[in-house]
Amino acid sequence: MHYHHLILRVITKLLVGTIMLFAFYVQFHGDFSPGGGFQAGVIMAAAFILYGIVFGLYAVQVVFPPWLVHKVMALGVLIYAGVGVYSMMLGYAFLDYNAFDPGHPSHGQHNGILVIEFGVGVTVTGVMIAIYYAFAGRFPQISDEDW
Amino acid sequence: MLDFIAGHANYWLFIVLMMTGLYIVVAKGNLVKKIVGLNIFQTAVFMLYISSAKVAGGTAPIFPTDSKGYIKTDGIDQIIYSNPLPHVLILTAIVVGVATTALGLALTVRIREEFGTIEEENLVEIEQSLTRADNKAHGEAMGGMA
Amino acid sequence: MEISFPVFIETSINIILFAMLVATAFAITRIDRLFAVVMLSGVFSMLSALLFVTLDAVDVAITEAAVGAGVSTVLMLSTIALTERSEQKSHRPELIPLLVCFVTGAALIYGTLDFPNFGDPSAPAHAHVGGDYLVRSIKEIDVPNVVTSILASYRGFDTLGEVAVVFTAGIGVLMLISGLGRRRSDEDAALVEETIENQGIEEDA
Numbered sequence A: 001m002h003y004h005h006l007i008l009r010v011i012t013k014l015l016v017g018t019i020m021l022f023a024f025y026v027q028f029h030g031d032f033s034p035g036g037g038f039q040a041g042v043i044m045a046a047a048f049i050l051y052g053i054v055f056g057l058y059a060v061q062v063v064f065p066p067w068l069v070h071k072v073m074a075l076g077v078l079i080y081a082g083v084g085v086y087s088m089m090l091g092y093a094f095l096d097y098n099a100f101d102p103g104h105p106s107h108g109q110h111n112g113i114l115v116i117e118f119g120v121g122v123t124v125t126g127v128m129i130a131i132y133y134a135f136a137g138r139f140p141q142i143s144d145e146d147w
Numbered sequence B: 001m002l003d004f005i006a007g008h009a010n011y012w013l014f015i016v017l018m019m020t021g022l023y024i025v026v027a028k029g030n031l032v033k034k035i036v037g038l039n040i041f042q043t044a045v046f047m048l049y050i051s052s053a054k055v056a057g058g059t060a061p062i063f064p065t066d067s068k069g070y071i072k073t074d075g076i077d078q079i080i081y082s083n084p085l086p087h088v089l090i091l092t093a094i095v096v097g098v099a100t101t102a103l104g105l106a107l108t109v110r111i112r113e114e115f116g117t118i119e120e121e122n123l124v125e126i127e128q129s130l131t132r133a134d135n136k137a138h139g140e141a142m143g144g145m146a
Numbered sequence C: 001m002e003i004s005f006p007v008f009i010e011t012s013i014n015i016i017l018f019a020m021l022v023a024t025a026f027a028i029t030r031i032d033r034l035f036a037v038v039m040l041s042g043v044f045s046m047l048s049a050l051l052f053v054t055l056d057a058v059d060v061a062i063t064e065a066a067v068g069a070g071v072s073t074v075l076m077l078s079t080i081a082l083t084e085r086s087e088q089k090s091h092r093p094e095l096i097p098l099l100v101c102f103v104t105g106a107a108l109i110y111g112t113l114d115f116p117n118f119g120d121p122s123a124p125a126h127a128h129v130g131g132d133y134l135v136r137s138i139k140e141i142d143v144p145n146v147v148t149s150i151l152a153s154y155r156g157f158d159t160l161g162e163v164a165v166v167f168t169a170g171i172g173v174l175m176l177i178s179g180l181g182r183r184r185s186d187e188d189a190a191l192v193e194e195t196i197e198n199q200g201i202e203e204d205a
Helices: A006-028 A037-055 A057-063 A066-089 A105-136 B002-027 B031-053 B084-115 B120-142 C005-030 C034-054 C058-082 C095-112 C129-140 C146-154 C156-177 C180-204
Strands: none
Touching: A006 A037, A006 A105, A037 A057, A037 A105, A037 B084, A037 C058, A057 A105, A066 A105, A066 C156, A105 B084, A105 C058, A105 C129, A105 C146, A105 C156, B002 B031, B002 C005, B002 C095, B031 B084, B031 C005, B031 C034, B031 C058, B084 B120, B084 C058, B084 C129, B084 C146, B084 C156, C005 C034, C034 C058, C129 C146, C146 C156
């Protein structure tokens, strides 16, 4: 495996970082351009999946171990719901971001949107990677030569 | 009349797409292919929603900004925007769609491991023979045929 | 009847893309090799992302491109690696499904006859809350991308539900095939055997 696909491996090493950077751009620039947590999460997961496809499941699971992925899946939902609970604790409605900056509601909205989009991104990344691990971790019925 | 056809051709094409998906789901026995068919069906529904959001001569619902990222409010009334609400509904639906697709594929993998096939016809046969065997073994106790 | 040039171009691009989508879908119907089917479904997603761009839904397009052409193709490929490469020839009659599809399609087309024209600004869909969001978002949220402001703020609760659904689907996949569930059932099986053995001992005693 390691002596094959030299070009694929080099290009993958170049691309993985770029894809992650793009994912962060889509995540945090989502207020101004197309994008947001859902898209960024999928793109971020795509970076890990690409790494896993080319270098093998073991290599990617060293970087991002399955137990961590499972925690990350739940963490995103908790961040999202936590923002709602926090705004309730400040005396506002659930997920009312005006609570975070009552003097300047649109600033509160900006902060709230940023945090919950991050939560969405974290959950989607976790779920997509977890699903990929689940599928790739099975023993294939078709050998490589049969493709 | 031409106006009517040009205005509705989109809807008709999406219905053709949807029925193709439905045909694959109903007529094809392979479970992976059925899931692909479901995806086609689903995409056709997304297109109906997005089509209904379109306003003629409109543009994507993103406001112009100045160099600091603030919205430029002067002249904003002259720009026509498409309806952003269906976009939001479909955006989340796509991601939920892939998650449910993954669930379906996982079920397919489990079915293959359990029964050794993912063809509907073979699965039905296996199920029937299992039921018959079950009936023979426990039917009398359950009050059914033995 | 006067059709302006940009509208004409836009409509023809729409219809060409739609026709290509339909051709891809027909090809998926005909082909038996699952590898080709999965690749064509990636092509289908890419084409529909293009169509979403022409329909002004750029956020949806970027999602569809990332999800449909990226992740779901990978998942389907890993599925066929775990299952089978090609579809068996079906022995069922093909006429009945075809008939069902035609009847359903005809009913749906009959339903579209009442629809407003494509792109009609006075369509009911634009009459109520959609335009309202566009107007109020500038003052209340102050985020240039209205899709984000609706997704995250006006309909934040809705989105929380969607995230929960994605999370739940992920848990479901893990339960089904990641082996997390299997460990538990092995323990259960051991427990059952143990119980049986214990009972046997009691009966002997």
